[in-house]
Structures are given as structure tokens and as C-alpha cells.
Amino acid sequence: MNTATYTAAREADADAPVQANSTARVAVASLIGTAIEFYDFYIYATAAALVIGPVFFPQTSGTAQALSAFITFGIAFLARPLGSALFGHFGDRIGRKSTLVASLLLMGLSTTLIGLLPGYDAIGAWAPILLCVLRFGQGLGLGGEWGGAALLATENAPKHRRAWFGMFPQMGPSIGFLAANGLFLTLAMTLSEEQFRAWGWRIPFLFSALLVIVGLYVRLKLHETPVFAKALQQHDRARLPIAEMFSRHWGNVVLGSLAMVVCYALFYISAVFSLSYGVSSLGFTREEFLGLLCFAVLFMGAATPVSALACDRFGRRPVLIVGCLAAVASGFTMQPLLSSGSVVDVAIFLSLELFLMGVTFAPMGALLPELFPTRVRYTGASAAYNLGGILGASLAPYVAQKLVAAGGLGWVGGYVSVAAGLSLLAVLLMRETRETDL
Template sequence: MTTSSTYSDSTPAAPVNSPARVATASFIGTAIEFYDFYVYATAAALVIGPVFFPSGSGTAQMLAAFLTFGIAFMARPLGSALFGHFGDRIGRKSTLVASLLLMGVSTTLIGVLPGYDSIGVWAPITLCILRFGQGLGLGGEWGGAALLATENAPPGKRAWFGMFPQLGPSIGFLAANGLFLGLALGLSDEQFRAWGWRIPFLLSAALVLVGLYVRLKLEESPVFAKAIADNQRVKMPVLDVFAKHWRPTLLGAAAMVVCYALFYISTVFSLSYGVSTLGYNRETFLGLLCFAVVFMALVTPLSAWLSDRYGRKPVLIVGALLAIASGFTMEPLLTSGSTAGVALFLAIELFLMGVTFAPMGALLPELFPTQVRYTGASAAYNLGGIVGASAAPFFAQKLVSMGGLSWVGGYVSAAALISLLAVLCLKETRNARL
């Protein structure tokens, strides 16, 4: 496997961005992008089906909503190829600005899109197009933010700096769900379905302006600037990645599967199942999710610190083994009839999400040389989402009707096993040079 350690070992240029600026820019951008992404995920579990699809059975509308949820994950690898190309050819900074704009515009337009009752079949068609735009934007976001952090990190602290974009999903999810929780508490069901659900989408416009302001203050990463000076750019990074670096791309993608499965089964599917089957109201279950995601946010810095101290592989192996075991807790905890049992399951899954997700901010960039790092890291990150997340809520809905929650728990365990095998096949990258 080719890693970045096989490339130039000359002393890199001194950082031109302060640590505080790097941490702020990488964190704020991913927090905003994931806020936009999770706003849709939460809406898909609560309201997208009835608003944008023909009236019929509630299950059919829910499945249709989950299919639109999955569209973005199909778009994300395309986004990683598109934005990765320009990120490796032109620079990290300008590409990150473009991805943030695309995500913000797509999200805001969903907030003003008329429903099926107003424009008929054009409602779901346009919704799918905008959801595709969200996927393209997020496909280019994470890789650039991770590179921004790791390429500016001091020696021995790449995972710690790479932790800041990994905090973005926790904070973005907390903001999205917290806002939906506030709306659920303050509005009636009729008000929420009529117009209340649109407010989180419309707020994206203001958040994107904040993110743009921060990112436009950045300078280009010194590692990339050195690659430009040494004329190391390739004409078609995506072709180079799949021709010369296909093995780390596939193994990196497989290593990411557990993160996606843990997160989207415990949030999107569990939210839908908790409200529709377990009998919880929206505000109660959203509150439980907000409680549980705090554990993900708290363990992310710890996991990053451990992966800098002991290596990426030991942390990921332990996390994957625990995730395999966690799948067996899904049915007994969710069907216990106890709110404490439900809260415990959600906390366990999101805690393990933080454990397995934090080291990825350093691991995936470390698998690739500078001239294709944006494309390679983004591709691995987003290809993992196709297996672990794109159809996870849809398949979970099918699995629970076929065999119950134990089958859904088996899906989580199987996803964790895939990631465990991939991590075992990877070389330790903690000491690789960027």
C-alpha cells in the first residue's frame, strides 16, 4: 500500500495559519455542513414523507422519505471526485468555500420548496435534485476540512487537530435536533407540518455566511503550497487515486462503514421507530438523541488523543469490537419499555461512533500523498457512506418488518465486522509523513 510516507521527507514549510484559526475554520465549516445534512435526516424521519409524497400508507411515505435521504449518499462520492479534483489541482481553501456554498444554497431552497399538494410530482423531483446537491456539497467538505486540520498540525498531534472536523457532526447534529426539539415543544402538530419544519432549513443561509467569513480568512495549507512549488500536481487526481491508490481507498472506505451504521441507525431509524412504533412523542425522542450525542462529542477528543499516543489501529480495533457487541443490545434495550433503556442504547451507539470516528480525521489523509490527498481521503470517506448509511434507514425499516429489531442490530454488528477486517488490513499511519 502506498502511503504519504513514501514521498518527500524534506522539512515542510512553516504553518501560515495559527492553530486557533485552523481549529475554528475546520470545526465551524463541518458543523454547518453537517447541521444542514442532519436537518434533512431529522425531517425525513418526521415530516418529509407526508409533505412531499402522495397520500397513502404511512409506511410507504416513510420509505419514500428514506430513499430521498439515501440519494445524498450516492452523490457524496461524486462530490468527493469533483471537489477533490479542484482541491488537489487549485487548492484546499477555495474548494472548501465552494462546497460550503453548494450545501447552504441546496438546504435553504429545500426550506422554501412547495409540497406535493401545491405542485404535484414536481415536489419530490425537485426535492431529490436539492438533496443531490446537499450530497455533492458534503462530499467535498469533509476531505478538505480534514486536510486543512492535518496539513497544518504540528508533529505528533495530527489526530488531535484532525479531531476538530470530527467534532462538527456532533455539534451540527445537536444544533439540528435541538432546533427541531424546540419547534416540537413550541408548535402544534399542524403548525409544525404546515411551516415549522422549514425554519431549520432557512436558518442555514445565516450559518453559511458565518462559515464563509471564517474560511475566507485562511491561507493555503503549507503542505499543498510546497507540492505546487515542487510541481507535484497530477492532471486527473481521481484517475490517479483509483489506478495507483485503490487499495487504501477501499480499505479506508470499509473502515468508515461502522461509523455510518452506528450513527444513522441510532438516529434516523431509531427516531422514526421510536415515534411510530414505540409510541414516543417527537420532543421526547429528540431530547433523548440530544442527550446521547453529548457522549459522542465528549469521547471524540479522548479517542483522538489516544490515537496520537497509541496509534490509529488500536483505538479503531477496540471500537469496532465493542460496536459488534453493541448490535446485540438493540432489541433488548429498545423494547425494554423503559425510557432509560432507550437512552442507554442511544448513548452506547453514539459513544462508539465518537470512538471510531475521531481517528478517521487523521487516518484517511495519512493514506494518500499530497497530490491526491483531497480526492483520496474524500473518496474513502464517502464511499463508506454508501454501504454504511445511504440505505441504512431504508433497509432497517425492511429488516424490522421481516425479523424484528434483532435483525437491525445484526446489520450494525455486520457493519462493524467489515470495518474491523479493513482496519486489520491497514498499516499503522501514526508516524507517516505528510
């Protein structure tokens, strides 16, 4: 084919009609996928705070069991950047839809197998080893999930409503968290402690298999996003997306990662560390504290659409700056509110932290995809999101456990404030992306 013929063929491809996804289908597919993925992730977080230590590390002391459980919790965060590189490569090369299906399958399979894994008493040292392998698989799957869901939403959105569309995958964590903690709360209220530790904790992991079937059905009905379909028609794809991302867009990866730190610190300190601390040190029963978390996460869910609307009206940076400043201040409330042991004070603290999580998390659905061009958008958005997880969440419960032992809850609150300050600095150095043309 000569040059003129090839050019004409490319122009004809570029003008070919692209199949559009309905708004309702995009909203449901991006929301349900992240809800399922985060449900899987949160049931492990809850189990790590309540039962993973005694089941898989019974040969150690109570404190060592908690620390070991939180280390296995952190393994998935180390796997997430690898998942973002793996799934990001295929998402930028072959498409968003098929990559999202693969990430959901990996996450769901790993979660279900954790529910079937025998404990230390049955298979000895193989139990914690296999647990770490499956936890790594969870991390790989989630590493590819969020970026694809965010792109599914934003690449189907009108330019001035991208934050609103990007809000749908950001609502997934609230729904997944509520479902996970609600199920654990139901089990805590209906089973004895012995029944829960023997087999009850496995039910949420096994239930994941049914949720994955629903998620796959919804996602297989989708068309490719119009933005990526156009890139395919024009043969505009990176040969090696991760190399292009780091060579040309490394600054945005760094700033995006640091901007995410506040979200992770707020959530995992309040939802994982506080649960463990409340049950072990404040005298709350498991079901009481889970009930408080289920109440508090409603504030996170309410803050998410409000923050998204504000982002479309005022921009991403102003909303994040306000949210980060409030999060810095919130760290100083941890000592007086959480240490009191009062149900009202603890509920206020948890609601405040999760509300601010919703405020700072909602803009990320649009902001991170907007930082990168189509050629590396899946890889770049996923990398920023998951590298932020290493900094803000992977060791957060472990570090908090060490800090509270060394200096009390005030030190843990200081950790939250420092994390928020780091994100604030990144946002101040970042450009506004609201007018970016995807």
C-alpha cells in the first residue's frame, strides 16, 4: 500500500462511527466493578483486624499476631503497582473492557480461595505462605481495576461532567465497604466467637464468587470507550506504555501518587487501625465497632457526589486543597475523640475521617486520568493511584500500631496530619485539569 492509500485508509477509519455506551450502563459497570473489588479488599482488612492473626499465626503472642496480620494486609499494596503495570499495559494496548474483565476475575478468584484456605492448625507453615500468595493476587487484581473503571467513566463522559461521571467508581468503595462490614456485623451478631473463628469469617470471602459473576455479566455487555476506540482506529498506541509513561510523564505520576496519600491514610487508619484498637483497647465488642463504621461510611458516601459536583464547578485543585487542609486539622482530633471510649465521640471521629475521605477521594476519578494522554492513560492513572497506596496505606495500620505503643493516639493523629500535608503540597504543585481535552 502506498503512502497516499495508507493515509486515506487511516482517515476513513478515524471517521468510522464509534459505538457509544449508555450513561446508565457506564455508571453501573464502573460502580459495580469497584464495589466488588473493594468489597474483596475490605473483607480482608476487616478479617486482618479481627481473625487472621489467631487463625494463621497462632504460635505467636497477641500483639505479634496483630502485627503479622497487618503485614499480610500490606502485601497487596506492594503488588498493586505491579498490577497497574501489567493491566495498564494491556489496557493501553488492547482496550479497557477486556482488561477490566481480567482484573475482576483475578481479584475474585484470589478472594474466594482465601475463604477456602486451611488455617495453621491444619497445614502448618503452608497456611501463612499460601495466604501471602493469594493476598498478592488480590493486590494484582485491584492494581488493574481502579484505573480501568475510572477510564471507563471519564472517557465516556462529556467534558464538563467528567468529575461527576468519575464519581461512580469512587462510590464503589463506600458500597463495598458497607457490604463487607455489614456482612461481618451480621455474622458477629449471629455466631459465637468460636463459630466465627472456626468458619464464620470465611463466608464473606466465599460470597465474593457470586458478586464476581454479577460484575462480569455487566462488564461483558459494554462497548470499548469512545476515546480508546478512536485511538485504535488511528493506530495511536504506545508500544511500551510504562516506558513512555516514566520517560515523558514521570512528574505527573509522582504528584498523582502523593495526592492520593491523604485518601489512603484517612481510610485505613479509621477503618482498620481504629477497629483493631477499639476492640482490643477501648472495650468495644466487635459488632459495636463494626456498627459504628457502617454508620460512619454513610458520610463518606454522601461526601463523594457533593465533592464531584464541586470539582466540575470549581475545579479539582480547590476542592482538594480544602479537603487536605481539613484532613490536617482532623489528625488533632484523634487523641481526644477516640481515646475517650465514648460511643458518641468515636462515632464523630470515624464520621469525620470518612467524610474527608469522600471529599478527597471523589476528585481522583477525574483528576488522575486527566493527567495523562490516551496512549498511557490506563498505565499512568493506575500507577499514580497504586503507588499512592504504598505510601499512604500499605503500612498504615502497622505503623499506627507501633506509634500508639510508643506515644499514644496523638502520634497516630500526627501521622494522619503529616500524610494530609504531603498531599496538600502535591496538589499545590499540580496543574488544574478540569479543562483538559481527553
